[in-house]
Amino acid sequence: MAKPKKTTIIGVGVLLGFLFILPGITAHTAVLHIMIWIYVYSVLCGTFRFATMTGDWSFAHVGVMAVGAYTSMLLTMKLGWSVWPSMVVSGLVALVVALVVYSLSLVTRAVTFFWVTWAFGEMIRQVFARFEVPFGGHKGVPGIPGPVISIPGILEIGFETQMSYYYVGLLLAIAIFVLMYLIERSRVGLTFKSINENWELAESLGVNVFGYRLLALGIASFLVGVNGSFYAHWIHFLSPADFGIAFGLLVLLYVVVGGSKTIWGPVIGVTLFILLGRVFLSRLEEYIMAVYGLILMVTLAFFREGLESLPERIIPWLKEGFSRTRKEARGGTS
Amino acid sequence: MALLEIREITKRFGGLTALDQVSFDIDPGEIMGLIGPNGSGKSTLINVITGTYKPTDGRIVFKGRDVTGLKPHVTARAGIGRSFQLSALFKEFTVLDTMRLAFHLQSGVGFCGAVINTRTTAAKEKETDRKAMEFLEFLGIDHARDELTKTLPHGLERLLGVGMAMATGGEMLLLDEPVTGMNPTETDEMMQMIRAIRDRGATILVVEHNMRVIMGLCDRIAALNFGQKIAEGTPDHVREHREVIEAYLGTEEEGVA
Amino acid sequence: MLMQVLANGLMLSLIYALVSIGLTMIYGVMHILNWAHGEIVMLGAMGAYFFFAARGLPFAASLVITVILVGLLSVLIERIVFKPMRGLHLPSFIMSMGLVYVLQAFATVTVGVQDKMLPSVLTGAVNLFGAILPKERVMLMPIAAALTVGYYLFLEKTRYGRAIRATSMDEVGAALQGISVDRCAAIAMGTGSALAAAAGCLLAPIVKVNPFMGEAIVFKAFIIVFVGGRMSLVGTILAAFLLGYTESLVAGYWDPVWIPMIEMAVLAAVLLFRPGGLVGVEIKKLGAERE
Numbered sequence: 001m002a003k004p005k006k007t008t009i010i011g012v013g014v015l016l017g018f019l020f021i022l023p024g025i026t027a028h029t030a031v032l033h034i035m036i037w038i039y040v041y042s043v044l045c046g047t048f049r050f051a052t053m054t055g056d057w058s059f060a061h062v063g064v065m066a067v068g069a070y071t072s073m074l075l076t077m078k079l080g081w082s083v084w085p086s087m088v089v090s091g092l093v094a095l096v097v098a099l100v101v102y103s104l105s106l107v108t109r110a111v112t113f114f115w116v117t118w119a120f121g122e123m124i125r126q127v128f129a130r131f132e133v134p135f136g137g138h139k140g141v142p143g144i145p146g147p148v149i150s151i152p153g154i155l156e157i158g159f160e161t162q163m164s165y166y167y168v169g170l171l172l173a174i175a176i177f178v179l180m181y182l183i184e185r186s187r188v189g190l191t192f193k194s195i196n197e198n199w200e201l202a203e204s205l206g207v208n209v210f211g212y213r214l215l216a217l218g219i220a221s222f223l224v225g226v227n228g229s230f231y232a233h234w235i236h237f238l239s240p241a242d243f244g245i246a247f248g249l250l251v252l253l254y255v256v257v258g259g260s261k262t263i264w265g266p267v268i269g270v271t272l273f274i275l276l277g278r279v280f281l282s283r284l285e286e287y288i289m290a291v292y293g294l295i296l297m298v299t300l301a302f303f304r305e306g307l308e309s310l311p312e313r314i315i316p317w318l319k320e321g322f323s324r325t326r327k328e329a330r331g332g333t334s
Numbered sequence: 335m336a337l338l339e340i341r342e343i344t345k346r347f348g349g350l351t352a353l354d355q356v357s358f359d360i361d362p363g364e365i366m367g368l369i370g371p372n373g374s375g376k377s378t379l380i381n382v383i384t385g386t387y388k389p390t391d392g393r394i395v396f397k398g399r400d401v402t403g404l405k406p407h408v409t410a411r412a413g414i415g416r417s418f419q420l421s422a423l424f425k426e427f428t429v430l431d432t433m434r435l436a437f438h439l440q441s442g443v444g445f446c447g448a449v450i451n452t453r454t455t456a457a458k459e460k461e462t463d464r465k466a467m468e469f470l471e472f473l474g475i476d477h478a479r480d481e482l483t484k485t486l487p488h489g490l491e492r493l494l495g496v497g498m499a500m501a502t503g504g505e506m507l508l509l510d511e512p513v514t515g516m517n518p519t520e521t522d523e524m525m526q527m528i529r530a531i532r533d534r535g536a537t538i539l540v541v542e543h544n545m546r547v548i549m550g551l552c553d554r555i556a557a558l559n560f561g562q563k564i565a566e567g568t569p570d571h572v573r574e575h576r577e578v579i580e581a582y583l584g585t586e587e588e589g590v591a
Numbered sequence: 592m593l594m595q596v597l598a599n600g601l602m603l604s605l606i607y608a609l610v611s612i613g614l615t616m617i618y619g620v621m622h623i624l625n626w627a628h629g630e631i632v633m634l635g636a637m638g639a640y641f642f643f644a645a646r647g648l649p650f651a652a653s654l655v656i657t658v659i660l661v662g663l664l665s666v667l668i669e670r671i672v673f674k675p676m677r678g679l680h681l682p683s684f685i686m687s688m689g690l691v692y693v694l695q696a697f698a699t700v701t702v703g704v705q706d707k708m709l710p711s712v713l714t715g716a717v718n719l720f721g722a723i724l725p726k727e728r729v730m731l732m733p734i735a736a737a738l739t740v741g742y743y744l745f746l747e748k749t750r751y752g753r754a755i756r757a758t759s760m761d762e763v764g765a766a767l768q769g770i771s772v773d774r775c776a777a778i779a780m781g782t783g784s785a786l787a788a789a790a791g792c793l794l795a796p797i798v799k800v801n802p803f804m805g806e807a808i809v810f811k812a813f814i815i816v817f818v819g820g821r822m823s824l825v826g827t828i829l830a831a832f833l834l835g836y837t838e839s840l841v842a843g844y845w846d847p848v849w850i851p852m853i854e855m856a857v858l859a860a861v862l863l864f865r866p867g868g869l870v871g872v873e874i875k876k877l878g879a880e881r882e
Contacts, residue, residue, distance in 0.1 A: 057681065104863060111680045112866050115817060119859035126852040187438055187459060194435050197424035204384065204418070205436050206410035206502050245810070249688055256685050287700075293692025297672065300686050 019170055023163050032162035036234060038274050039169040043176050043227040045254045045266035050180050051220040052260050053189065054213045055196035057114050059248050060101055063121030064221045066243035068094040068228030070128055070135055073144050073238055078134065083147035087229040094225020095218055097124070102217045106210055109199075121248065129240035140239030144232050165234050172230055176223050181263055183219065192216050253292060257299045259306025268307050335398070337362045337537045338414075338506055343382055343392035345375075345561075352378045354561040355392070360539060362505075365532055367552035368541045369572075371581055374558040376541045377419060380508050383539075384416050385409045396506065415504035417495040419511045419541075425484040429475060429494060432483055433466035436501035466501075473497045473527065489520035493527065500531055507531065507538045513547055525551055549573065557581070594722035596843035602728055604835025605735035608828050609790040610808060611815040612742060613783030615827040618816065619759035620779040621669075621677045626687040628812055629805025630694040631784045634661050635791020636800045637698055637707075643795075644709045654792045658785045665784035666777045677776065678762075691805070698802035707800040731793040738789055742782065743824060755779050759822060814854050818861045820868025830869060 023032060048061045072090040075081040081089075101120045108116050128135045135141070147168065149157040157164055183189055194202040195209055203209050232238050250273075258269020273295075277288050303309060336359035345353040353375045360366045368376050381387045383394055388403040395401070401409055410416075424432050470476035475490050475497075483494065492512055499507055509528070513521045525547060532538055542548050548555060548569070555572040557565040559581040565572050572578055614628045625631075638657025642648045648656075672690060676683035713726035746752035757765040758775040766772055798804065811834065819830030837857075838850050861868060 104859075108862060108866060112862055114681070115813075116859055116862040119855045119862065122855045123852060123859070126855065130848060130852065187434075190431060190435055191438065194424050194427070197426060198422060200386075200406075201418065201422040201424065201498075202435075203406045204410055204416050204422075204502075205498060206407050206438075207435075208405075208407045245806075252685060253688065287696060289692040290696030293689040293696070296689030297686055297693070300682055300689070301675065304682065 016174070023166055027161075027163060029162050032166045034274065034278050036162065036166055036169045037278070038271055039173040040227060040231050040234075041254065041270040041274060042267045043173050044224060045251050045258070045270050046177060046180060046263065047220040047224040047227070048251055049255050049260050049263070049266045050184070050223075051217045052255075053184065053192040053196060054216045055110070055199070056106075056213055056217060057252075058102070058105075058121075058217060058220075059114055059118035060098070060105075060121035060124070061117075061220065061224060062243050062248045062251060063124035064094050064098045064101075065224045065228035065231070066125060066128060066240070067097045068225030069232040069238055069243075070228075071225070072229035072232050073141055074134060076145050076233070077141075077143075083145065083229075083233050087226050087233075090229035091222045091226035094228065095222040098221030098225075099214065099218060102214055102221075106213055118245075118248070122245070125240050125243050128243075135240075136238070138240060140237060140241075142237050144236045144238065146233050146236065169230065169234065172227070176227070177263065179223070180219075184263060188212075188215075253296055255306075257296055257306055259308030261305060262308050265306050265308035272307070336360060337364075337397060338383070338539070339393075339395040340379070340383070341393040341395065343379065343394070344390045345378055345382055345387060346390045352561050353382065353389070356558065356561070356563045357392075358556045358563060358566050360506075360537060362537050363532065363535075364553045365528065365538045365540060365551050367548040367555035367569075368539060368558065369543070369545075369548055369555060369578075370558035373560075374581070375561040376558055377510060378561075379558070380416060380510050380539075380541060383409070383508060384414060410502050410504070413502075413504045414506045414508065415499035415502040416508040417492075417499040417510055417512060419514065421491055422495055423483040423486075423491060425482070427483055428480050429470065429483055429486070430466060430479040432494065432498065433470055433479075433501060434462060436498040437462045437466050437469070469497060469501060472530075474523075489516055489523070492516065492520075493524065496524070496527065496531070500536065505536055507536050509538060509540045509542075511541055511543065513542065513544050521547060592721075592843065594720045596839050598719060598722040598724055599843070600832075600836040600839035602724075602732055602835075603838055604832040605732055605739065606790055606794060607811060607815055607835050608739050608831035609735045609793075610787050611812045611819070611827050611831050612739065612824055613786040614812050614816050615819070615821065615824060616746075616755065616759075616779045616783040619822045620755055621673065621683075621776050622680060623673055623676065623683040623687070624680070624813070624816075625673075625690075626684060626809060626813075627668075627690040627694060627805075628687075628784075628787055629807075629809030630691055630698075631661060631665060631787040631805075632791035632794070632808050633698060633800075633802060633805040634664070634694065635788030636795040636798075636804065637702055637791075637802075638788065639792040639795035640702070640707045640709055640800055644707070654789065657792050658788045661788035661791075662781045662785035666781040669776055669780035670773075673780075674773075674776070695802045695805075702802070704801060704803075709796045709800065711796060725797075727796050731797075734793060735790070738786060739828065742786060745782070746824065751778055811854070814858050817858055818868055823868065826868050833869075 019035075022035065044062070044065060048058070051058055051061070068090040071093040072083070072086045075086040075089060076083055101117070101124075105113060105116045105120065129138055131137065132139070146159040146165070148159065149164075159165060184192075191202070191207055191212055194205075194207065195212055199209050254269035254273055255266050256269070257272065258267065259265025273292060276291065276295075299306065338360040340359070341357050343353050343356045344351070356375070356379060358366075368379065370376050378387065382389045385401070385404045385406045385408065393400060393402045396409075396412060396414060399412070401412055401414070404412070424435070427435070467476060467479070470479055473493055473496075475486075475493060478486060478490065483491070486494065492515075496507075496509060496512055499509070512528070513524050516524065521544065528538060528540070528551060540548070540551060552569060554567060555565075555569055556563055557572055557575070557578045559577070564577040564581060565575040567575075610628070610632055613631075614625060617623055617625050617628070635657055638661060639650075639653050642653035642656055643650050646653075668690065672686060673683060676686050711727060713730055716723050716725045717729055718724075744752075746756055754765070754770045755775045755778055757768070758770055758772055759779075762772060765775070815827060815830045815834055818833065819826030819828070834854065837853065838847075841847060841850050841853065
């Protein structure tokens with residue numbers, strides 16, 4: 001696939017640089033907290049979008065993240081594990097659950113797949129909500145421990161303030177996005193997209209469609225499971241309500257408005273809405289959701305491909321404007 | 335020894351019998367034609383061979399191996415490629431990307447290898463790219479390699495479709511109405527391409543309505559009507575065959591079909 | 592106990608049926624899964640509150656006025672919001688998501704988030720073979736049943752009804768016969784939403800009325816539509832009864848908290864093994880095992 005443009009690399013580099021030094025500019029807890037939300041949601045939506053490369057829009061994705069979160073909670077609180085290995089294992093457990101769910105669901109496609117995964121995602125959540133032992137039920141589970149980095153004599157990093165969480169969240173998000181990017185750019189990514197374009201044709205070329213769809217969802221599920229684990233240890237509280245339908249719909253909202261064709265779309269959507277909701281409109285609570293709704297509807301009406309497609313649309317239009325003004329300046333028609 | 339053996343294939347969809355004990359063999363290096371009026375079961379037979387449909391009864395034997403009912407991606411890997419009757423493209427892919435994907439089967443890169451992008455993978459992918467480019471040149475569409483396939487004119491589209499089927503490394507190629515919608519010039523080009531593909535070592539089964547193409551290309555022809563094989567043999571033999579003529583034109587009592 | 596359960600089941604089923612058939616029709620004609628359907632019910636309830644509780648109009652009049660207003664509003668919504676999305680499953684669904692937010696905000700701002708209680712329409716209860724049924728709840732049953740049956744007759748017997756059904760089966764064919772798709776869409780949306788609004792009015796005296804009440808309702812309606820077969824009216828009604836009775840049985844003899852889990856499992860099972868729904872057309876196309 002195409003190598004990234006120089007401008008993109010520079011742009012991303014600058015952005016990352018900024019993000020890294022942000023806590024140096026302002027260690028304000030609220031700011032860091034919002035940024036971490038953006039990282040967590042970016043991974044949630046980014047992994048969701050990753051799986052859509054094969055054309056599968058899975059509504060169980062939030063449920064899979066819940067599996068990661070709850071597993072990590074159990075490992076650290078009931079078995080006394082350290083957070084770091086727990087994150088990895090939680091990802092694996094999320095992967096296993098996802099493989100079971102998706103192996104069943106992948107006989108369906110498109111709309112039906114969407115709704116079947118909705119059903120399974122809800123079932124997963126219901127498990128967490130019904131069984132107070134060991135999941136805490138509706139009341140939720142408070143007091144989930146944060147991570148600890150402690151190598152006596154060498155390295156001791158505390159997690160009392162948001163700053164440490166900020167860097168963990170940022171690094172995790174970067175690692176996950178880099179991985180997704182590499183996969184998307186490779187032959188595997190091309191195969192994923194071919195399934196979305198025309199699965200029968202892909203199959204006639206020897207592509208194991210079921211296998212690749214499962215692979216895409218599996219990768220996304222492992223990554224979001226790890227994300228769920230981080231989320232649990234950052235927020236220190238879990239309840240089934242955190243992973244309900246409302247959140248699944250928010251994921252859809254962010255991905256649709258931001259765009260699902262590129263890896264950046266979800267990030268754009270997440271950033272836009274979280275900044276909007278928590279920063280700009282925080283006083284007007286009743287109106288937040290209405291604004292979200294309007295943005296969604298306007299976007300669908302005018303930019304079906306989402307905001308990520310704006311540069312493609314605007315730049316040629318701008319270029320045309322420039323060349324026209326130049327011609328007019330020289331006098332005469334083209 | 336026949337390359338592809340179609341043995342007593344029967345396919346029923348509920349109450350409808352689409353194929354009824356159809357049998358014939360295809361020898362290596364042959365161009366075999368499959369003709370019949372609309373609804374006679376030609377496309378169904380192709381789908382049974384590739385594994386898109388499971389036959390109700392009968393066997394498909396390819397290179398001595400029973401491939402009956404195997405999933406389409408498995409038969410493709412076994413060496414049976416197909417083109418589609420209706421336009422089958424990856425619309426948002428470039429021509430080059432399409433061909434690279436088609437060659438991925440040959441590249442020997444497994445799931446993990448591609449994900450991890452090791453050095454061996456990179457070398458194999460370079461090799462695949464080279465093959466893809468070379469094949470586009472062979473097909474005569476390398477000039478369009480960076481175009482999106484959806485912008486291709488109809489003739490090049492079908493050519494690409496045939497090329498994709500070929501790229502799976504297949505020794506057996508099933509072409510489902512390759513010249514439909516083409517003008518005479520494009521049709522001639524396609525016929526030349528099919529012969530060239532055969533010369534490269536492939537065996538071909540062509541489903542077509544265009545009699546000029548069938549008669550001009552094929553070594554042997556099988557004819558279907560209402561799911562049954564009504565004739566098999568050389569073009570001359572089939573052309574003169576009473577039942578074939580009746581199938582297309584109707585008997586004297588029925589009038590023109 | 593049994594009578595109570597059976598009676599509750601009947602009540603639930605009828606309300607569910609009323610809410611769901613509208614959704615089925617809307618999907619059938621325009622292929623739009625209207626997630627905002629719950630908000631239509633909510634608007635119906637709000638209308639009942641506004642006219643009956645706040646303005647003091649008789650309940651029957653409030654019902655009629657609300658239903659007409661909401662019906663017209665939904666036709667407007669269809670024309671402005673959904674028309675460009677007709678036939679596109681995911682975009683129209685997402686569009687309806689946005690609509691949910693907007694409608695909820697509208698209700699929040701005009702009426703406020705507090706639960707609204709309506710004065711009783713009828714007081715007292717009836718004792719039916721040992722089942723105690725508040726008169727209000729009993730009242731809604733014949734009305735819901737009448738509306739459901741009435742709608743069914745409308746679809747089967749009248750010209751407009753048949754036109755809608757034709758459009759849902761084959762849009763192009765219907766258009767070729769001179770049936771206006773736009774008009775059918777408007778009728779389907781209008782009548783379907785009117786039924787939902789009626790359900791909202793009937794529910795208003797019984798449940799808590801607030802801007803967010805639609806969420807739980809649309810959840811059930813969707814399950815019913817899928818289980819019943821997205822295009823089938825009879826299927827929807829059957830599924831509504833299946834759901835209504837399952838809920839009342841589970842609530843009566845076991846524990847209501849298990850209801851969501853059971854419903855999701857049923858939904859998953861139906862979608863996996865009979866994606867056309869219980870009554871719907873078998874979606875197993877020739878040879879291809881997927882949708």
